Amino acid sequence: MLKIIEVVRGLGLGGAETLLFRRLKHSIEAGILAPADITVINTYPRQDYYEKQFRALGVSVLNTKSNSRILSSIELVRYLGSQGKEAVLVAHSPFPASIVKAQSACRGARFPIIEVAHSTQYSWLTLSLGLVWNRYADLCIAVSDDVSRAVTTRGFRRKLVILAGVDQAEMRLWVEGSLDVALGMRESLGVKSSQRLIVAVGSLVALKGHRFLLDAVAELRDSNIHAAIVGEGDERASLEQQISRLGLVGRVHLLGRQADAWQWAAVADIIAHPSLYEGLPVALMEARVLGIPTVASDVGGIAQLFDGASASRLTAPESSADLERAIREVLDDLPLFAEEFLTRASGPTRWDISRYSREFYAALASESIKFASRSQDRN
Structure with a gap:
């Protein structure tokens, strides 16, 4: 069973947070994941709407002490350094992801880094960091074809479009x-x-x-x-x-x-x-x-x-x-x-959460296997 660390910049009612909650809820209820194998790290604890819902699912939620982008990212890196090598990191926010990728470039990756790109626009600072560090991610999952082509996903060595879904x-x-x-x-x-x-x-x-x-x-x-x-x-x-x-x-x-x-x-x-x-x-x-x-x-x-x-x-x-x-x-x-x-909600659809969850976790499992194989080759 995969051990997954999901990193978010806030647990408010935004689209990315809502998708994350629904995907984890569906996957736990469907037996795809065990709650004990999931950790959600919130680097902006001021936004905490979904925290209680995650905990009700049995998912561990860790809040950084600071809301600052830099200080919370430093806390994140320290936490990741204490984790075993069997995890997969899924980052939903580009700034903490850049810090993790930079640390990976300097000290070597402990586990696969997968970044989910949700937007076609970032700030100039975030874009600049991405151009330097994106190549150190194992995979970028883009939420649409347009996002996959956008400036926000430049520099990634590999990209995969996985269209999300709802229940x-x-x-x-x-x-x-x-x-x-x-x-x-x-x-x-x-x-x-x-x-x-x-x-x-x-x-x-x-x-x-x-x-x-x-x-x-x-x-x-x-x-x-x-x-x-x-x-x-x-x-x-x-x-x-x-x-x-x-x-x-x-x-x-x-x-x-x-x-x-x-x-x-x-x-x-x-x-x-x-x-x-x-x-x-x-x-x-x-x-x-x-x-x-x-x-x-x-x-x-x-x-x-x-x-x-x-x-x-x-x-x-x-x-x-x-x-x-x-x-x-x-x-x-x-x-x-x-x-x-x-x-309403009675017709066939490609936007179903079951298909989305299967594709998402298949991608994570594939990256985990590839990472383990590369690690063995280096050893």
Whole structure:
């Protein structure tokens, strides 16, 4: 059985952390992994939403004492130096990964280093470190073809694209027994049976582009269209001011963080995702599996997600006019919510968590075998 050390920069409600939790949960429940063989190291303990959930699974969670990038990375390296050689290191954040790769270059690798690349954009410092140290990783797992081609994955000797997945069975089970709950969720926002609800899931930060969605809703000039944004962040005050300025109070709702944000997506007529850049957004994987028409910026791996989704539309980033046009096109062909809710999450999908977990752990096992073979040859 593999011993896996997963390194993250925070355990908040971000996409990478959510994917990690769901992958480990599925793999433990399916008997692929034993909880005792998994350690999660959080180098930004200020964000700890998933810590209790990991511990409930029996997974060991270690928090660095410092939130500082440099100090927490030093703590990480010291911890790794105390571990046996049978582990596989999986790094989900590029900065601590660079420190580990640098240490490996100077002192030799104790175990395989696998970095998961989730984004098409990093800071100049992180990119610079990557260009120097990425070649000392054994493998880069990119979450989409676009990420694999991006500047964020330059310098790796080997790259592998593994498309993530979500738990369709869990979604389907909820949908089958939740029509009244779904209608109640919509009614709690003041959405009547004949009205439409657009839902966006993403932190309230500038790069998510929520301001363009608000402009698009205003440009639709239709009082029967509501919008809800699930997430929290430092753009809340600015978005609240924009909602007031555009006369959208009572029709646009900021719902804050939600533990099961996908359930809000499930009660939408349309999903909107106007991000400025992305890797492979979890919210849109969920929308794809649910079968909900989606309007999203043509950035990152989103086009790959949309392959075969005829009811969805790609739009130019930072264009409220393009977003408004796409929403209008999708709305023209939609049945009423109550007529099609019970069909959600019922179709075949490539975005299933079982396939994702199998491919991910097969890659880790392969790297572990290769590393052990190289170590024997050196000895």
